[in-house]
Amino acid sequence: MAAVSSPSRRRTEALSRERIVDAAVALLDDAGEGGLTFRALSQALATGPGAIYHHVANKEELLAAATDAVVAGTLADEPDGTPQDKVRALALGLFDAIDAHPWVAGGLTASSWQATSPRIFEKVGRQVRDLGVPHDRWFTVTSVLVQYILGAAAQNAANARILGPDVDRDEFLGAVSTTWEELDTDEYAFTRTVADQMRSHDDREQFLEGIDLVLAGIGTTVRPTGTPVMPASPSRS
Amino acid sequence: MAAVSSPSRRRTEALSRERIVDAAVALLDDAGEGGLTFRALSQALATGPGAIYHHVANKEELLAAATDAVVAGTLADEPDGTPQDKVRALALGLFDAIDAHPWVAGGLTASSWQATSPRIFEKVGRQVRDLGVPHDRWFTVTSVLVQYILGAAAQNAANARILGPDVDRDEFLGAVSTTWEELDTDEYAFTRTVADQMRSHDDREQFLEGIDLVLAGIGTTVRPTGTPVMPASPSRS
DNA sequence: GAGGTTCGTGGAACAATGTTCCAATCGTTG
DNA sequence: CAACGATTGGAACATTGTTCCACGAACCTC
Numbered sequence: 442m443a444a445v446s447s448p449s450r451r452r453t454e455a456l457s458r459e460r461i462v463d464a465a466v467a468l469l470d471d472a473g474e475g476g477l478t479f480r481a482l483s484q485a486l487a488t489g490p491g492a493i494y495h496h497v498a499n500k501e502e503l504l505a506a507a508t509d510a511v512v513a514g515t516l517a518d519e520p521d522g523t524p525q526d527k528v529r530a531l532a533l534g535l536f537d538a539i540d541a542h543p544w545v546a547g548g549l550t551a552s553s554w555q556a557t558s559p560r561i562f563e564k565v566g567r568q569v570r571d572l573g574v575p576h577d578r579w580f581t582v583t584s585v586l587v588q589y590i591l592g593a594a595a596q597n598a599a600n601a602r603i604l605g606p607d608v609d610r611d612e613f614l615g616a617v618s619t620t621w622e623e624l625d626t627d628e629y630a631f632t633r634t635v636a637d638q639m640r641s642h643d644d645r646e647q648f649l650e651g652i653d654l655v656l657a658g659i660g661t662t663v664r665p666t667g668t669p670v671m672p673a674s675p676s677r678s
Numbered sequence: 679m680a681a682v683s684s685p686s687r688r689r690t691e692a693l694s695r696e697r698i699v700d701a702a703v704a705l706l707d708d709a710g711e712g713g714l715t716f717r718a719l720s721q722a723l724a725t726g727p728g729a730i731y732h733h734v735a736n737k738e739e740l741l742a743a744a745t746d747a748v749v750a751g752t753l754a755d756e757p758d759g760t761p762q763d764k765v766r767a768l769a770l771g772l773f774d775a776i777d778a779h780p781w782v783a784g785g786l787t788a789s790s791w792q793a794t795s796p797r798i799f800e801k802v803g804r805q806v807r808d809l810g811v812p813h814d815r816w817f818t819v820t821s822v823l824v825q826y827i828l829g830a831a832a833q834n835a836a837n838a839r840i841l842g843p844d845v846d847r848d849e850f851l852g853a854v855s856t857t858w859e860e861l862d863t864d865e866y867a868f869t870r871t872v873a874d875q876m877r878s879h880d881d882r883e884q885f886l887e888g889i890d891l892v893l894a895g896i897g898t899t900v901r902p903t904g905t906p907v908m909p910a911s912p913s914r915s
Numbered sequence: 916g917a918g919g920t921t922c923g924t925g926g927a928a929c930a931a932t933g934t935t936c937c938a939a940t941c942g943t944t945g
Numbered sequence: 946c947a948a949c950g951a952t953t954g955g956a957a958c959a960t961t962g963t964t965c966c967a968c969g970a971a972c973c974t975c
Contacts, residue, residue, distance in 0.1 A: 456923080479962065489925030490963080496923095500962065550783070550836045559861070559869055566868035579868075580875035585830070585888035592829010593822070599787045621796070631803040631816075632796055638817035651822035658895030693953080716933065726954030727934080733952095737933065 456488060458496040458506070465507045466542075473602070474544040477504070501552055508548030509557045511538055516564055524571040525656055531564055532590045532652050536645065539594040543602050546595035562587055572656075573663045582659060589655055593648050600644075614640050693725060695733040695743070702744045703779075710839070711781040714741070738789055745785030746794045748775055753801055761808040762893055768801055769827045769889050773882065776831040780839050783832035799824055809893075810900045819896060826892055830885050837881075851877050 464485045469477050479490040479500070486493070497503045515538040520530035539545045549557060566583040574582050604613055618640035621632050701722045706714050716727040716737070723730070734740045752775040757767035776782045786794060803820040811819050841850055855877035858869050 478960085480960085483925080489927090491926070491965080492924045494963075546787070550787070550832060552840075554836065554840065559858070559866065563866050563869045566872065570868055576871075577875070580872040580879060581884050581887050582891070583868075583872070584879075584884060585826075585891055588830040588833055588888065589822075589826045589892075592832060593825040595787060595829060595832070596825055599791065603789075603791065624796070629796065629800050631807060631820075632800045634813075635803065635817040635820070638814070642817060642821075647818050647821060650818050651825065654819070654822055654892060654895035654899075655826075656895070657898045658891035658893070661894045661898065662891075715931085717931085720954080726956090728936080728955070729953050731934075 456486065456492055456496065461486065461493055461496055462503070462506045462510055465503055466510060469507060469544045470542060474547055477507075477544075504544075504548045505552045505555070505557070508545050509560075511542050511545050512549075512557050512560065514538075516560055524568040527571075528565065528568045528586065528656065529649060529652055531568070532586075533645070533649065535561070535590055536594045536597065536648050539598050540601060540644075543598035546591075546598040549591060550595070558587075561591075565590070569659075572659060574659060575662070578662070582662075586655060589651060593651055597644050597648070614642075693723065693729055693733065698723065698730055698733055699740070699743045699747055702740055703747060706744060706781045707779060711784055714744075714781075741781075741785045742789045742792070742794070745782050746797075748779050748782050749786075749794050749797065751775075753797055761805040764808075765802065765805045765823065765893065766886060766889055768805070769823075770882070770886065772798070772827055773831045773834070773885050776835050777838060777881075780835035783828075783835040786828060787832070795824075798828075802827070806896075809896060811896060812899070815899070819899075823892060826888060830888055834881050834885070851879075 461482070464482055465477055468481055468485060472481070477500070479493060482493060483490050497506070512535070515534045516531075518534075520527045520534075522530070562583060565586050566579060569579055569583045569586065604610060618636045621629070621636035621639065624633055626633070698719070701719055702714055705718055705722060709718070714737070716730060719730060720727045734743070749772070752771045753768075755771075757764045757771075759767070799820060802823050803816060806816055806820045806823065841847060855873045858866070858873035858876065861870055863870070
């Protein structure tokens with residue numbers, strides 16, 4: 442069905458799923474997550490809302506497709522180096538992509554478990570395999586890495602969304618830091634002592650340190666020779 | 679303002695912010711994230727939508743308040759044991775709460791960075807401090823732990839939402855596993871080999887293994903004596 | 916090439932949502 | 946007891962996702 446014939450066009454410029462998804466990404470990028478409406482999309486494509494529904498089932502599927510487009514683009518280039526380096530490059534690529542397109546975080550949570558997540562899982566999993574992790578722990582370790590990557594990126598995106606493109610980052614961090622310093626002395630004893638660290642922290646750097654922390658944890662389950670051992674964490678019931 | 683006098687009631691049962699939030703939680707619990715509408719809430723409270731707006735600014739604030747109510751309840755009881763044990767108990771409590779109320783994941787991402795997140799941050803941070811992590815790394819390490827906990831819980835909740843209350847979990851996992859086994863041999867070589875592990879995995883168990891992995895990573899930055907060292911991860915540029 | 920058929924189109928219409936507005940009403944205060 | 950302010954709750958509004966359907970262009974058959 443819908444066999445694409447020669448370079449013939451229908452009336453305007455041939456409405457296609459790809460063109461719709463591209464327009465959706467553009468709309469999401471400069472109007473935020475709430476900026477994607479079927480009416481705005483219709484106008485951008487010079488058509489009516491009804492036409493779009495012939496190519497996309499509903500808004501959820503559209504958001505998933507837009508999310509997948511961005512993630513697939515990020516995952517396209519192959520990093521090189523040690524497995525650890527590849528994990529860092531992979532993770533940072535996703536982090537930066539979600540930072541640039543904050544709506545991707547919501548799109549990943551919403552659905553897209555169908556196509557997008559397996560893509561990420563595969564890329565990360567191969568590095569876990571090459572790390573020398575024992576086979577029976579591949580699924581768990583890969584899942585943990587993916588969960589941290591997407592979780593940290595999503596929370597960073599949530600902060601970025603509060604910030605908006607117009608608010609000054611340093612100013613915002615300073616305000617939050619000040620708020621923390623004024624919290625209750627007893628109830629928030631710990632938070633108060635790290636208020637200054639929060640003021641001067643760098644999000645990407647912190648994210649990478651988290652990746653290194655997880656990699657270090659994985660390292661404790663693998664002997665230098667590659668012989669696997671159980672995690673070195675303290676007693677568990 | 680709004681001084682609560684003696685046990686007098688207005689016309690019905692005295693509409694209060696607390697009563698509204700409680701009703702919102704109940705509504706979210708048995709109708710899902712989309713079940714919270716001001717009309718359904720009005721009906722549940724036997725009032726009109728306008729009345730609610732006198733106690734709550736908008737839907738976003740309402741969702742944040744509902745989220746905070748659930749999280750605060752979870753964080754109420756103090757665990758005991760080693761710092762590691764406390765982190766596990768804390769994390770598992772949050773994981774279970776988000777699993778029971780999947781809409782909390784969305785609520786945490788949306789806003790509530792105001793009150794809820796600092797609460798979690800403080801609780802986790804105290805354990806990081808007791809773990810012997812050097813002071814200048816408290817903020818980063820705590821952030822990473824919180825990011826993993828909330829990220830993993832959120833993704834688990836997303837899966838649970840697809841599942842719904844009526845779909846059989848084993849059946850669903852089996853279906854996904856079969857889908858993975860039928861993926862492209864080259865493009866998804868890794869994912870195919872762990873399809874059977876995904877079929878038989880336990881979400882809570884996997885989450886705890888993730889916590890242990892991060893804790894093990896943290897352990898590499900702290901000597902047994904408590905003397906801090908840098909992470910044991912391989913070279914970084 | 917002409918006719919019929921199919922499919923994409925796009926605008927109107929529908930139900931439901933968050934939010935605002937305001938008159939009626941209650942509890943409290945002078 | 947009267948006046949006032951806070952609370953109430955229902956109607957109204959703008960906007961959303963989605964459905965429906967008449968129109969018309971492209972394709973296939975003869």
